[in-house]
Amino acid sequence: MGRPRTPAPDGRPAGHPSGHPAGHPADDRPGSADEVHDAPVHDEVDRIVAAWERERPDLDVTPLTVLSRVSRLARHLDLARRGVFARHGLETWEFDVLSALRREGSPYRLSPGALLTQTLVTSGTMTNRIDRLAQRGLVARLPSPDDRRGVLVELTGLGREQVDGALADLLDEERTLLAGLPDEDRARLADLLRSVVAPFDAP
Numbered sequence: 085m086g087r088p089r090t091p092a093p094d095g096r097p098a099g100h101p102s103g104h105p106a107g108h109p110a111d112d113r114p115g116s117a118d119e120v121h122d123a124p125v126h127d128e129v130d131r132i133v134a135a136w137e138r139e140r141p142d143l144d145v146t147p148l149t150v151l152s153r154v155s156r157l158a159r160h161l162d163l164a165r166r167g168v169f170a171r172h173g174l175e176t177w178e179f180d181v182l183s184a185l186r187r188e189g190s191p192y193r194l195s196p197g198a199l200l201t202q203t204l205v206t207s208g209t210m211t212n213r214i215d216r217l218a219q220r221g222l223v224a225r226l227p228s229p230d231d232r233r234g235v236l237v238e239l240t241g242l243g244r245e246q247v248d249g250a251l252a253d254l255l256d257e258e259r260t261l262l263a264g265l266p267d268e269d270r271a272r273l274a275d276l277l278r279s280v281v282a283p284f285d286a287p
Contacts, residue, residue, distance in 0.1 A: 165257075167257075168254045169250055171253065172246055172253070174247075177213060178213075178216075179250055182217070182223070182246065184199055186239060193239075195235070196211065222240055222243035224240055
């Protein structure tokens with residue numbers, strides 16, 4: 085009969101670093117839950133930044149650590165948006181125009197000029213877009229009560245149904261994209277991004 089093992093100072097059996105008997109399932113674990121949770125997260129931007137720091141040590145590449153991530157996130161968001169809108173029979177630009185009208189509130193009307201301001205396109209492009217949406221029955225042109233030569237663009241019942249459905253699905257998709265961030269981190273990130281974007285939105 086062999087001698088009993090003397091317990092280690094912390095109470096674990098001597099001769100085994102984990103304190104579990106040989107053959108215990110825990111022996112196969114790569115690390116504790118805390119160790120896995122605390123492992124550093126790396127992404128493609130880390131690799132890009134490290135490569136530039138190696139190749140161009142004379143340059144300060146820290147802006148890439150923020151804006152390259154914003155750029156890559158924008159691509160993922162664009163793909164997600166396109167997928168959502170396609171399921172509702174819309175293109176991204178169609179959603180942009182319809183949502184601008186929807187946000188205006190009843191009776192969901194805006195001038196072409198106001199739509200230009202909100203969607204950041206040229207006058208010719210907006211005219212073409214209104215024509216195409218009107219052909220699909222998603223918007224209608226109405227005479228402006230304040231300008232004999234002016235028109236207003238109004239969201240139709242069909243257009244409202246389309247944009248409302250697409251918006252609900254879009255929000256679900258965007259919540260998925262942000263699922264890795266706790267609520268307080270989302271609020272903090274929104275504040276930081278607002279500080280960056282606000283100067284571009286100033287009149």
